[in-house]
Amino acid sequence: MIPSRDRTNFLNRQSFLELDARGRAASLFDEGTSRELVGPFDRVESPWLAIQDVTPQEDDGCVVMKGKIAGKASVVVALEGAFQGGSMGEVSGEKMTAALDLACADSEKGVPTSAVILLETGGVRLQEANLGLASVAEIMASILTLRKHAPVICVSAGTVGCFGGMAFAAGLSSYIVLTREARLGLNGPEVIEQESGIDEWDSGDRALVFAINGGEQRYAMGLADALVEDDTPQIVNAVRRFIAKGLPPIHRSSQVELYRRRIGALDTSRQWDPSELRRAWGTNGSKEDNR
Amino acid sequence: MNIFTGVRGTAWFRVLTGQAAAMPGDPHSVLTADAPLGTDHARFLCVVPDPHARFPCARQGQVGLEEAYTLASRVREVIELDKNTATKRPIIAIVDVKSQAYGRREETAAIFLAGAAAADAYGSARLAGHPVIALVVGHAISGGFLTHGYQANRILAFDDDGVMIHAMHREAAARITRRSVEELDKLGKTIAPLSYDIKDYAKLGLLYKLLHVENPETPSANEILTVKNEVIAAIADARSKPVDLRSRRESPGALQTRKGTILVRAKLEEQWRQA
Numbered sequence: 001m002i003p004s005r006d007r008t009n010f011l012n013r014q015s016f017l018e019l020d021a022r023g024r025a026a027s028l029f030d031e032g033t034s035r036e037l038v039g040p041f042d043r044v045e046s047p048w049l050a051i052q053d054v055t056p057q058e059d060d061g062c063v064v065m066k067g068k069i070a071g072k073a074s075v076v077v078a079l080e081g082a083f084q085g086g087s088m089g090e091v092s093g094e095k096m097t098a099a100l101d102l103a104c105a106d107s108e109k110g111v112p113t114s115a116v117i118l119l120e121t122g123g124v125r126l127q128e129a130n131l132g133l134a135s136v137a138e139i140m141a142s143i144l145t146l147r148k149h150a151p152v153i154c155v156s157a158g159t160v161g162c163f164g165g166m167a168f169a170a171g172l173s174s175y176i177v178l179t180r181e182a183r184l185g186l187n188g189p190e191v192i193e194q195e196s197g198i199d200e201w202d203s204g205d206r207a208l209v210f211a212i213n214g215g216e217q218r219y220a221m222g223l224a225d226a227l228v229e230d231d232t233p234q235i236v237n238a239v240r241r242f243i244a245k246g247l248p249p250i251h252r253s254s255q256v257e258l259y260r261r262r263i264g265a266l267d268t269s270r271q272w273d274p275s276e277l278r279r280a281w282g283t284n285g286s287k288e289d290n291r
Numbered sequence: 292m293n294i295f296t297g298v299r300g301t302a303w304f305r306v307l308t309g310q311a312a313a314m315p316g317d318p319h320s321v322l323t324a325d326a327p328l329g330t331d332h333a334r335f336l337c338v339v340p341d342p343h344a345r346f347p348c349a350r351q352g353q354v355g356l357e358e359a360y361t362l363a364s365r366v367r368e369v370i371e372l373d374k375n376t377a378t379k380r381p382i383i384a385i386v387d388v389k390s391q392a393y394g395r396r397e398e399t400a401a402i403f404l405a406g407a408a409a410a411d412a413y414g415s416a417r418l419a420g421h422p423v424i425a426l427v428v429g430h431a432i433s434g435g436f437l438t439h440g441y442q443a444n445r446i447l448a449f450d451d452d453g454v455m456i457h458a459m460h461r462e463a464a465a466r467i468t469r470r471s472v473e474e475l476d477k478l479g480k481t482i483a484p485l486s487y488d489i490k491d492y493a494k495l496g497l498l499y500k501l502l503h504v505e506n507p508e509t510p511s512a513n514e515i516l517t518v519k520n521e522v523i524a525a526i527a528d529a530r531s532k533p534v535d536l537r538s539r540r541e542s543p544g545a546l547q548t549r550k551g552t553i554l555v556r557a558k559l560e561e562q563w564r565q566a
Contacts, residue, residue: 091551
């Protein structure tokens with residue numbers, strides 16, 4: 001079932017979208033347990049931006065915090081969508097990879113440490129091109145290693161969305177939490193329009209983007225594990241629930257034959273109305289949601 | 292667009308396995324074969340163009356939905372076959388991919404999950420002890436490479452102009468960073484991660500080795516033997532070292548070029564212990 005949009009409590013909400021990456025990360029922890037690691041005062045900036053006349057940032061747009069969530073050891077890595085579109089560079093990428101690896105090392109030593117990754121990103125930072133792409137590959141490898149021991153929970157709340165190579169990182173996660181303001185997909189609309197033409201995808205059509213990549217559609221297709229309002233307590237509760245739940249019996253990205261069959265059954269002679277895939281794939285969909 | 296994408300992939304698949312066909316039931320765009328390699332029997336995989344592919348945006352050598360799930364399935368097949376054997380067979384990804392597929396059907400049917408599934412399979416094979424080797428004989432662009440090859444223990448690449456490993460092809464990268472292609476190429480001469488030259492890519496320390504073949508589309512018997520021996524050496528090296536990707540940041544090239552990576556990790560490790 002798709003949770004219906006809760007409009008009654010709208011005014012009392014504590015918006016998560018209005019928080020920056022640091023605020024979002026901090027909001028997830030049990031009170032008084034979190035500490036930021038390699039924060040802005042450590043001044044580890046991208047070594048590649050200034051030489052291209054791009055102003056770097058002292059946290060490279062990536063916030064790492066360690067602490068406890070629902071009483072369990074956890075690390076949160078949050079991308080700052082307001083800095084270079086949340087893009088992955090050498091420093092921001094390695095912050096995430098190393099945090100995942102350290103959580104894995106602690107897990108192997110008997111302290112299971114979950115990871116929560118807050119993805120607001122367009123993917124690889126093109127000013128760091130090949131090092132960004134390499135970072136994404138390494139993040140993916142580290143998610144795979146950690147998720148043998150402890151869950152990796154991806155939260156994409158909006159408004160940047162989660163695109164490019166980092167959408168693969170989302171796909172590898174144990175659980176995905178989205179809002180209706182979130183968008184999750186590999187190629188952004190502008191890139192598809194450029195590469196395959198406006199007949200394939202008109203990037204000016206904002207409704208199309210949300211119909212296909214939007215959080216509600218992804219959840220209704222069974223591609224996300226929770227759909228929540230833009231309300232910090234709801235997001236915190238979803239994260240706590242998945243941390244308490246531990247590892248899923250099988251990760252979605254390992255269900256190869258199921259998805260291979262589904263792709264094989266699609267009629268590729270035409271474009272599809274996104275609602276068709278809700279019906280064909282969705283376990284979360286319901287009749288009244290076909291609007 | 293490179294009209295030659297797939298020519299090299301097919302050529303090298305053929306010389307290394309003696310054939311170039313998809314397995315029964317698979318799309319024609321994914322070649323899979325098992326062939327002897329040194330004392331091993333290795334599984335080889337390659338994505339090639341199929342002008343008649345079911346998905347219109349995946350006909351020119353892109354990794355699309357069918358390609359990604361087929362790779363995932365064929366890699367998982369050997370993980371399962373070797374589940375109870377001590378020596379895991381090598382998996383060789385021959386890489387010559389234009390990119391990921393850019394299409395509306397692909398987004399609607401969640402290509403982000405398909406690519407994750409392929410990377411999951413390759414990464415899980417590596418973690419299970421299979422030596423996974425990527426042999427980049429042509430293009431290895433963006434999501435195409437993340438899906439097919441970038442989870443390998445060791446990456447080998449040819450060193451000529453027909454080889455390109457990059458986050459995005461030249462024209463698109465120039466457009467998005469608001470530069471001309473000429474400016475981008477000029478920057479690449481001093482900023483290694485921006486360069487489209489495979490010799491600059493090698494400076495990043497991510498490659499195990501660069502190999503030279505005079506005519507990669509039509510290699511000589513000697514060159515084939517040399518490449519085979521290099522792949523065999525990479526397999527032996529992968530088997531003797533940890534299954535994670537640390538070699539990519541501990542190599543001599545990485546120590547020179549990935550100083551930011553090394554600094555971040557050292558600081559994070561130190562502060563993690565104190566937190």
